[in-house]
Amino acid sequence: MPPRSLLPTNRSDQQLTFSQPGRRCLPSAAARWPSRMVRLRVSSTTVAILLAIQTGFLLFLYAHHGSFLSPSAEKPARVHVLIISSWRSGSSFVGQLFSQHPDVFYLMEPAWHVWGTMYQNSARVLHMAVRDLVRSVFKCDMSVFDAYMPWKRNLSDLFQWAVSRALCTKPACEYFERTEITSERSCKTLCGKYPFSNVEEACKTYSHVVLKEVRFFDLRVLYPLLTDPTLNLKIIHLVRDPRAVVKSREQTVKALTRDNGIVLNTNGTKVDDSQYKVMQEICRSHIQIYETATLKPPEFLKDRYLMIRFEDLVRDPLAEISAMYRFTDLQLTGKLENWIYNITHGQGPSRRKEAFQITSRNAVNVSQAWRDLLPFEKVKKVQDVCKGALNILGYQLVDSEKEQKDLSVELVLPYRRNQFSWVSFGDE
Numbered sequence: 001m002p003p004r005s006l007l008p009t010n011r012s013d014q015q016l017t018f019s020q021p022g023r024r025c026l027p028s029a030a031a032r033w034p035s036r037m038v039r040l041r042v043s044s045t046t047v048a049i050l051l052a053i054q055t056g057f058l059l060f061l062y063a064h065h066g067s068f069l070s071p072s073a074e075k076p077a078r079v080h081v082l083i084i085s086s087w088r089s090g091s092s093f094v095g096q097l098f099s100q101h102p103d104v105f106y107l108m109e110p111a112w113h114v115w116g117t118m119y120q121n122s123a124r125v126l127h128m129a130v131r132d133l134v135r136s137v138f139k140c141d142m143s144v145f146d147a148y149m150p151w152k153r154n155l156s157d158l159f160q161w162a163v164s165r166a167l168c169t170k171p172a173c174e175y176f177e178r179t180e181i182t183s184e185r186s187c188k189t190l191c192g193k194y195p196f197s198n199v200e201e202a203c204k205t206y207s208h209v210v211l212k213e214v215r216f217f218d219l220r221v222l223y224p225l226l227t228d229p230t231l232n233l234k235i236i237h238l239v240r241d242p243r244a245v246v247k248s249r250e251q252t253v254k255a256l257t258r259d260n261g262i263v264l265n266t267n268g269t270k271v272d273d274s275q276y277k278v279m280q281e282i283c284r285s286h287i288q289i290y291e292t293a294t295l296k297p298p299e300f301l302k303d304r305y306l307m308i309r310f311e312d313l314v315r316d317p318l319a320e321i322s323a324m325y326r327f328t329d330l331q332l333t334g335k336l337e338n339w340i341y342n343i344t345h346g347q348g349p350s351r352r353k354e355a356f357q358i359t360s361r362n363a364v365n366v367s368q369a370w371r372d373l374l375p376f377e378k379v380k381k382v383q384d385v386c387k388g389a390l391n392i393l394g395y396q397l398v399d400s401e402k403e404q405k406d407l408s409v410e411l412v413l414p415y416r417r418n419q420f421s422w423v424s425f426g427d428e
């Protein structure tokens with residue numbers, strides 16, 4: 001783990017960064033950003049010294065006692081991160097937060113190829129193929145794609161390859177340096193023709209392999225990866241208010257019909273989700289994953305599971321991103337911090353609407369849009385099928401249209417990660 005104080009951690013950082021809906025905008029938010037970075041650097045020097053002392057002490061211990069290392073410390077140096085989420089929950093955005101990091105080899109939804117090839121099966125049957133593909137990719141063994149792609153293939157045959165900064169920079173693509181922030185568009189123009197073997201070659205040069213998947217519905221499927229001594233797996237579980245998810249799914253109905261069929265096991269028949277049967281499955285899976293990880297979790301899950309709510313992320317990106325980076329042993333660089341500031345404030349070059357584009361502008365507004373746009377009748381139905389998930393993940397139900405539309409009524413309950421429990425209102 002990197003030292004705690006390197007990164008802004010506590011919730012009191014919140015007032016330094018972004019305003020919240022229904023609250024007064026802090027005019028100085030932008031102006032204060034640089035001062036936070038200065039503070040960060042000062043403390044990082046102190047921490048570096050402390051770290052050096054600590055390292056020396058540990059080496060001393062090691063020399064004298066030999067095998068004091070715990071089993072988890074024997075895990076391989078490469079860190080494997082799996083972001084599990086569901087459709088339209090902000091996972092592309094979270095994926096980008098990792099993808100743009102210069103230490104990270106990132107692929108978005110590699111198991112798309114599994115589902116695409118075997119679409120007549122159920123999600124449950126495909127779990128194992130998906131898991132084995134994920135395991136191979138973590139180990140940078142890309143031969144696993146032989147089953148799902150033509151033999152003569154190039155890098156651009158990978159699903160959403162151009163959102164992966166690692167596939168757009170050296171050594172995968174010679175046009176960009178790996179410390180650059182890449183854009184999907186320029187990458188598509190310049191990097192598509194490279195041979196597929198560059199994927200594997202690039203992967204092997206990174207300390208972190210990060211994958212994002214919406215295709216796991218049960219945490220227990222991942223147990224063999226957690227206990228695999230050749231993997232050092234960290235799981236980030238990204239959730240979002242199911243009512244907002246439904247609103248967002250309505251904008252992409254067509255694109256989701258094949259996956260819906262797989263979730264509902266329809267033998268290859270495409271279906272829309274007008275009855276919220278898919279939503280019900282998604283909500284059920286979030287409960288299963290969260291409860292499995294937090295109520296009497298097995299020992300091997302210790303320090304390997306982190307739940308993130310999309311709403312917390314858009315309200316206080318830096319605090320949540322810092323928590324995710326800390327959890328996965330990544331350092332937040334000044335350049336990344338600037339970029340994050342840009343994308344969460346609607347600045348910078350990437351404002352075009354692209355197919356799976358991260359929606360960054362007015363992210364807080366976007367996360368609340370369902371309250372304006374989703375008819376109360378639908379809200380009630382979603383609350384019916386997702387009641388358990390709403391409760392467990394800390395989202396308040398609404399009893400009336402009035403309550404739904406009144407943005408001064410807070411529906412996202414504060415969550416204190418450290419204590420792993422919900423705090424009541426007014427506590428902060």
Ligand SMILES: *[C@@H]1O[C@H](CO)[C@@H](O)[C@H](O)[C@H]1NC(C)=O
Nearest residue numbers: 152153154155156192193194
């Ligand atoms: C590789 O990608 C380019 C550009 O996307 C495409 O035109 C070409 O046919 C691909 N080559 C192979 C062997 O698939």
Ligand SMILES: *[C@@H]1O[C@H](CO)[C@@H](O)[C@H](O)[C@H]1NC(C)=O
Nearest residue numbers: 119120121265266267268269
């Ligand atoms: C699934 O669909 C295929 C054709 O698309 C059909 O041959 C097969 O019998 C179906 N299986 C079931 C269990 O309905």
Ligand SMILES: *[C@@H]1O[C@H](CO)[C@@H](O)[C@H](O)[C@H]1NC(C)=O
Nearest residue numbers: 181335338339342347348349
């Ligand atoms: C952030 O946005 C500013 C203004 O558009 C731009 O000059 C700068 O290069 C951007 N920084 C990053 C890291 O994207």
Ligand SMILES: *[C@@H]1O[C@H](CO)[C@@H](O)[C@H](O)[C@H]1NC(C)=O
Nearest residue numbers: 021361362364365366372407
């Ligand atoms: C956010 O939403 C509120 C209310 O819906 C609106 O008044 C405000 O202009 C929006 N802000 C931005 C930056 O779009």
